[in-house]
Structure formats: C-alpha cells, structure tokens
Amino acid sequence: MNANSRQVLWKKEPYIFEQGSSGREGISLPEEDEDFSTQNNPPLPSHLLREPINDFPEVSEVEVVRHFTRLSQWNYGVDTGLYPLGSCTMKYNPKLNEEVAKLSGFSFAHPHQPEPLSQGALHLIYELESFLSEITGMDRVTLQPAAGAHGEFAGMLMIKAYFADKKDARIKVLIPDTAHGTNPASVSMCGFKAVPVKSNKDGIVDKDTVASLMDEDVAAIMLTNPNTLGIFELNITDIADIVHKKGGFVYCDGANLNALMGIVKLGDLGIDIAHINLHKTFSTPHGGGGPGSGPVAIKNILSDYLPVPIIEKREKRYFFNYDQPKSIGKVKSFYGNFLVCVKAYAYILTMGNSGLREASKTAVINANYIRTKLKNYYHIPHDVICMHEYVFTDKNQHEYNVNTLDIAKRLIDYGFHPPTIYFPLVVKQALMVEPTETESKETLDNFINAMICIADEAKNNPDLLKNAPLNAKITRVDEVTAARNPILKWKRD
Amino acid sequence: MRYIPNTKDNIESMIKEIGLKSEADMFKNIPLLLEEKLNLPGPLSESALIKRMKNMSDLNAHVQEYASFLGGGTYHHFIPSIISHLTGRSEFYTAYTPYQPEISQGTLQAIFEYQTFMCGLMAMDVSNASMYDGASSAAEAVLMALRTTKKLKIIISETVNPEYRRVIKTYLTGHSAEVFEIPFDKQGKTDVNKLESIIDKNTACAVIQTPNFFGIIEDLSTCESIIHKNGALLVAVFSEPIAYGLLKPPGLFNADITAGEGQSLGLPPGFGGPYLGVLVSKSKFLRSMPGRIVGETTDKNGERAFVLTLSAREQHIRREKSTSNICTNEGLCALAAAIYLSSLGKQGIRKIARINYDKSEYTRNKLSTIPGVKLKFSSPTFNEFVIETKKNSIETVTELSLNKKILAGIPIGRFYKNLSNCLLITVTEMNTKEEIENLCNGLRELNE
Amino acid sequence: MVFPEELKYTDQHEWTRIESDSATIGITDYAQQSLGDIVYVELPEIGTEVKKGEEFGVIESVKAASDTYSPLTGEVTEINEDLQEHPEYINQSPYDKGWIIKLKIKDSSEINDLMNSHQYQEYIKSETE
Structure with a gap:
C-alpha cells in the first residue's frame, strides 16, 4: 500500500483579483439597441450612483476558466475517490x-x-x-x-x-x-x-x-x-x-x-x-x-x-x-x-423499489465489512452489528502519542478522504466511517489496507502521522491565527 | 444496478467475513421489518428516464421560450456558458463542506473570493459563505440584529419582498420580538414619516429593501439617519444585486447588515431554487454572524492556505447556543456567483446594470403612453416597475401567456390587496426590442 | 498545573481573588488547558449586574466555546480589555495577565460556597475519573 497520493502540482494560483489587466472583458453581453440608449432616458440622480468597483478584476474568459479549473484541482470529491464521511452519505452523484x-x-x-x-x-x-x-x-x-x-x-x-x-x-x-x-x-x-x-x-x-x-x-x-x-x-x-x-x-x-x-x-x-x-x-x-x-x-x-x-x-x-x-x-x-x-x-x-432496497442493504454490509476487518487494529467503543456507518477511536494508538486527527490526516496521503472526526461527542476522539453502497469491495479493501498500514506506522513511525498529510496541496493549517486575526477577504496591498 | 458495484458474489464473501450466515442476520434485531415492497415506479433505464423527464419538462413554460417580463425576486439574466462547465467540475460539485482544508483548498479559495466579491459589491466589511436564499438570509439578518442589540422591536417596510416578509415572520415564531410593518407612500417608497413615528429606543432594527419590491430605489440615506438616531440597526435587503453595478449599495449608506438574493449572479430561475442567500455586515457584528466563514492563514510551511474559521459561533460546537442552526448552505451557488462576477469584472457589472436600467426605462416610457395603462408610481426604478391597467392583472397575465407566449409580469394583488389591477414588470438585458413591442401591443389590445 | 492557594474556585472552573469587596475573576489553568489555544473572549459591559452562577461571557478556542459563569453576585467594575487583542494571555498567564473581569461583591456570604485550592484539585480529579 503506497502513501504517495499526490494532488495536482499547480502549487500557486493568484487571487482572481490579482490577475488580468485594465480593459479586459470576460463576458459578451446582449447587444444593446440604439433606441434603448441612455440619452433617451431621464438620468438617475447622481447621489444614487456609485463609482466603479476598483477591487473587481478585469480578466478574459480564458483566465477565468483557468483560474477556477486550477482551484478545482485542489479539491477532493466523490468522483476522485472514497469519501467515507460519517453521517454525510457521500455516495456517487449520478451524472x-x-x-x-x-x-x-x-x-x-x-x-x-x-x-x-x-x-x-x-x-x-x-x-x-x-x-x-x-x-x-x-x-x-x-x-x-x-x-x-x-x-x-x-x-x-x-x-x-x-x-x-x-x-x-x-x-x-x-x-x-x-x-x-x-x-x-x-x-x-x-x-x-x-x-x-x-x-x-x-x-x-x-x-x-x-x-x-x-x-x-x-x-x-x-x-x-x-x-x-x-x-x-x-x-x-x-x-x-x-x-x-x-x-x-x-x-x-x-x-x-x-x-x-x-x-x-x-x-x-x-x-x-x-x-x-x-x-x-x-x-x-x-x-x-x-x-x-x-x-x-x-x-x-x-x-x-x-x-x-x-x-x-x-x-x-x-x-x-x-x-x-x-x-x-x-x-x-x-x-x-x-x-x-x-x-x-x-x-x-432510476433505482425503483429494488434499487433503493439494494442500496440500503449494501451500505450496511459495506460498513460492517470495514468494521470487522479493522476491529483488531482500532478500538471500537460499541462493538455490535452496525447499520450504514460505525465509530472507532484512537485509543489503541494513545501509547504512541498518535491521535484521531493524525490518523485522519494520514489517510489523505493514501488517497482517501478522512472520515468524520471528533463526532459524535459522546465518544472521545471519534472517527466515524460511512462508506455508502457505491463503493466496490476492492475500494473498501484498499481503504482497509491503508488503515492497517496507518496503525502500523503509528507504532513504528509516528512522525509520519504527526506531519501528515505530506503530499497534499498544503500541510496542516494554522487555525489559531486564522481565528485570532481573521482575514476574510482579499485586500489590495 | 449500475450505481452499486458489489455483485452477489462480493456480498456473499463479505457477509462471510463479517461472520454472519446471511444478509437477513444483519437486520434481525430491527423491529417491524417491511414485508412488502415499496410501492414505487421504476427502475427506469437511462433512456426511459430521459424521455420521461423531457416530457415533464416540456409541460412547463420557461423564460427561454416565452418573452418573460417576470422578476420580483427571481431574474432572467444572461448566464455565460463557462459557469455550468466550471461548477460542473466534479472536484467542486461532488465535494462536501470543506472540513479538511488540506484537500479542499479549491472550494476554500473560491469561497474566499466570493466573500471578497460580496463585500465589494455591497461595500460592506465581512461576508459569510452563503445562506439558503434571499428570504432566509433576511430573516437571519433580523435575528443577528436581535442578538447584538438585545432589543425586541422589529420594523419592516411593506415594500420589502412579500416572500421575505413572510419568511422573516416565520423565523421569529420562537422569539419574543414584535414585528411592525410600515406602509409605503404614494411614490411607492417606504413612508419615512411612519418610520419616524414608530421607531423608538427599543427598536432592534428596521428592514428596508432597495431597489424595493416595486423596483423603486428607496431613499436609504433618510431612513438611515432616522434609524441610527434611535440606536437601531439598518438591515438593508435586496433581491436584485445587479442594481449595485450602477447604484450606490447599502454599505455606502452606512447599513449595518445587508442581506439578499444572489440568484441574478449566474443562477437560472430554476422554478425557485437553489438560489444564493447573501449576508454581509459591518465587521463589528462578525461574531454574531451565522453560517460558515472562510479565512486566510498559512500552513506549517508558511504557504498561504484557507480554512473555515470562527467556527465557535456554529451549531457543531455551540449547539443550542449557536448563532444559527445552518450547516449545509449554498456553496456551489456561491461559486457560480464568483465565476459570474469574475467574468463581468469591473466594467461588465456597470455595463450590465446600465443596460437593465436603460431597457427598463424604455419599456416604462412606452407602456405609459398606452391608453388604459398607467405607471402606478413615479419614483425612479432600476429594472422593474409597477403598472396599473383597466383589467384585473391575473386575467391580463393569463391572456397574454396563453395566447401570445408573453409572461407579462407578476400580478401583485395577491400580496397587496389594493393593487389588484397592478402588474410588476421586469425588463433585463435578455428582453429584445421585439419582445417589448409585443408586450406593448398585447397590453394595448387588452385595454382597448 | 498550578492552583494558587490564595484563590477560590468554582465547579465551572473559574477562579476568583477576593480583595475586600472586590473580586477578580478568570478561568483556571485546568480550564485553559482543556480549551486549548484561546482565540476570542467575549466580555460583558462595565456596569452589568451578574448573579452567582450566571453566564457573563464566552471564551472561544478553535474547536470549542465555553461560557464563563460568575462565582459571585455583583456589578462588573472592570474588564480586561487587553484580552481583545491578546486572548492568548489566558493560556499564558491564567491567574495574572489573563484575568477577565472584576466585580463589586454584593453578598460576601456567597464566598463560603466556593472551593479552596485543595478542594478544587480533588474536584477535577473526580471529574476526570
């Protein structure tokens, strides 16, 4: 099992506000007939009018398309891979x-x-x-x-x-x-x-x-x-x-x-x-x-x-x-x-009665399959047949000083979206896994293998987990500074 | 079933691994298991489904086929092709709320840019990452005002979109605040004398929409001084953000909180949704704001990074004491708005606003010359206005839609009893000269 | 963790320092550690009347928020304005630079209901077991 999933390497993308140059346009508006022209209409009182919005960009269509395409490549979606976010039912979204x-x-x-x-x-x-x-x-x-x-x-x-x-x-x-x-x-x-x-x-x-x-x-x-x-x-x-x-x-x-x-x-x-x-x-x-x-x-x-x-x-x-x-x-x-x-x-x-029933049954089987295969590696507070999701914790990894967040972040290196973490609140250090019915047995097996590798790394090389993710667009973020000194919009220097 | 990869063999082997004998063992403790099948149609093949959906779709009129003069909170604006292509990138639309910033920087930076666009367009300090729609956003703005002022009186102008007023009242059901509505004057504007007589030191906020439901540009500066003199907040509401390409936005009138509908910014009418609730405020109310907010920070290596921030306001942490219960918002619609405004840019937003104003003025002038048709209010409007005709407006609309394929406007008698012969007519950049001629002719014939 | 002898404590993890009819109030070393990096402190206005056991503000970290409850009844006479700019003072110095409010005590008999340092430490032990 390799922990070398890598996101697209377009590392830097300036804000859209920092792109383009004066006079560029990114839209073609419907033609205006001469009869509509301003001269024929009473002018609006000047105290109601605003100045141009200086912070708005002037970019061409091509620049807009590239900008948002590049941003999209820094995301992970259901179409990218398994997204076992508990209580969120991240199943395939039919085209x-x-x-x-x-x-x-x-x-x-x-x-x-x-x-x-x-x-x-x-x-x-x-x-x-x-x-x-x-x-x-x-x-x-x-x-x-x-x-x-x-x-x-x-x-x-x-x-x-x-x-x-x-x-x-x-x-x-x-x-x-x-x-x-x-x-x-x-x-x-x-x-x-x-x-x-x-x-x-x-x-x-x-x-x-x-x-x-x-x-x-x-x-x-x-x-x-x-x-x-x-x-x-x-x-x-x-x-x-x-x-x-x-x-x-x-x-x-x-x-x-x-x-x-x-x-x-x-x-x-x-x-x-x-x-x-x-x-x-x-x-x-x-x-x-x-x-x-x-x-x-x-x-x-x-x-x-x-x-x-x-x-x-x-x-x-x-x-x-x-x-x-x-x-x-x-x-x-x-x-x-x-x-x-x-x-x-x-x-x-599309599903009909039979498809919906099959979806629910398979969702439950998939969750129980993961639960069974991982229970020797990760602590399960309520070890019973579960429904479509189950909760485990980092208790077995405490002795290596590895916690829920580390496990979740390391999964990213293995190419999976992490499960829901620290919820529900009644379970300390919870990880909540919901695979859904749209995942194949092979995908589940890959996930299970990744989780087993992570349990092993926790024991033998905990720093890998502490520093994870290693190959994503960014490493872990400074959330404290984000909240203490909020920067919530772009400003011109 | 093509959405479910596991075959019968896969399932059997998995059940064995789980340590059960059969599927049924999995559910054996559950009471009242269904014995009968669900009574549902289907399953349908892809081609059969498309056919069925197409047939249903064909039973609806739509603004691309009809000459539409409908607005009133939902507008028919041009939507560039790139929007559906970019929002249709499945890395965007198949992602969840960006809880894991390391693999969600795309959504996070896009929302950060959306927040910047909204602050710029409204001339306000801070924006959240979106609310459900204009109406619920207006309601949340009122709740914000109640929280920050700790006062219990709400004043709402009757020129605020009737749907928004209804939603605000519904949101206040569990709250001890009291709502006072103030009427409009002969010009179709909020009656400022009434505002002055009703407002007092116990007032949390006054809600004023501009351009208002009649399309009229309100006198926000007069309202603002009355409201602030009494220590209340000005909650400015809008349903047509395109107006602020040309007109002074609420922030320049010292509004405290601005809330409204972003559907005009790249979203189709969609028979009512999904839309985009915009909520922006002065920075001093930031901690009281509901919903997600994206902030800029750095990662461990000092690289620029974005993250959901100030979460301690929200339901997943504060539970019953949170600023709101909102969790899922309208993220993809906010992305559409960011793409749309990027495309329009500094010049485009002015241009499109100007075209809307010009076409609407042209139509307004033309209609006012038709015998039996008169402008209900003389105040300046942006891209919609109210006319009064001899006929009941519901009949007018039915007649023109069935016989001429014109969606002539919204009969507003349902919302204002004394305006039952009135139509709210909206003209955008999408209306051609020919359509406007046809509307004029249609109304002329009906009022002969 | 430190729990100075001269202070009194509540079961909501506030401390108070009594000086004649004035009480300085903050949160304990234990509380700041459980919350983690504090990012924001909501303070009451000077002149606010607070009752014993009633909320007077909120302390937020990145992943948690905690109401602060007044150990005593009284009127807020001072607030620690520095916390607006430096919420981290509560982490760095919970009993000194990280104080939150000062009260003019209304009913000094309420002081008897508070815990001393030893009792509070026993209480934390029992709570975490």
Missing part, C-alpha cells in the same frame, strides 16, 4: 441527474409563471412528495426546506404550531447526547429548550431514561435513527409509546435514512415527523457545502401546519394552495430547492 435538471422546462421555469404553464414542475413536486411519503411511511411531505437543518427548523415549528393551536404551552424537547449539533440549535431557534438524554452503554436511548424525563412540558423527542454511532435505536417503538402517552411527538432526524430504505419505514416505528436529506440519501451532490434539500415528512395530525403553499391535484390539474390558516408560514421563498428535487426524483425512478 444523468445533472443532465435532466438542466432541461429548460426545469432550469428556466420562473417561480412566478402561471400555474397552467407549470404543470410539469408541479407534477414532479407532487409525485416526489408521494415517493418520499411511501419510503418513510408517512402521510404528507413538504419540499420547501433547503437543507437538513432547515427541515429540522420547519419540522419543529410545525410541532410548535400544533401546541400553540391546542393552547398547550410545551417548552422542552428531549435530544439524545449522540445528536447532530443542528438538532439542539434548531430547537432553540424555535424557542424550545433542549433537554439532553443520556444514551446507555450500548450507545442507544433507554426507554426508562425517556420515561423519567417525559412529562407534559415535553413537546417532542428528537432522535436520529440509526443514530450517529451507526446503531439502530432498538427501543424506538417503546420510546414512541411513552412519548405519545404524554401527548408529545417523535421527531426523527433522517440524516441516516440511507440505512433503511425498503427495510423499515419510519412511520411504522411510531415516528410522527422526520426530515430527509436529498443531498445524502437521494444522491444529489453536496457542491462543496450545498445546495441541499431537506424535505419534511409528517403524519396527518400535523398537516394543518405545513408551510405554504402546498401542492394539490384536482381533476388532473396541479395547483398551489396558499389557503392554510394554521400554516407555520414559509421558511424559504417559493417551493424549495426545486432543481435538487428534480435530481432526487430522477434518482428514485
């Missing part, structure tokens, strides 16, 4: 989906164009909602939220609206200690108080713990299933009973839905509301940080509170219904990240 999203009727449809001229888009939204309802076992879906955290926010607002409607002022939301940081953050944005729930020694939530915390002030429990340790919450149905008996809701963070498609339905488990990440489970690309899409699936009890508009169908015509007096309102303009939805829709149709 076909990118193509269909570019069709003019989708890409260039205006959100304010008349409904009769938007039937294709409305049909797609309507149908995708029904697909997602079927996959999750829920009754209704809204596609409006733009990302997972946005879905959490919209979902918790629906719960808030429900209790406000019932004149029931519940203030607390139970959140297991394994939760994503977005969960408590979303809950407090809604004006709820997050109450932590300790998970047990098996890494899951105990029903007794929930029972002891559950009272009539609790609006909901917000859990992730499978949780961020990659373990299925086996007590989920009992927990749901306890919460429901006291009038609360069960919210599921669906970030890890990739383990469950066609295997079990969230709705059957007693979950009332869940958000889904189309940019994880449904193969749409992350784009270096977005755009995502975070639809929320609900049981009928919450349907009055869905964000507006909702899409309905009457006699083969689809239309927007804004007449929802109890709606939470809107969390975003228009109807969600529509073009992301188009890609997810294409993915579901």
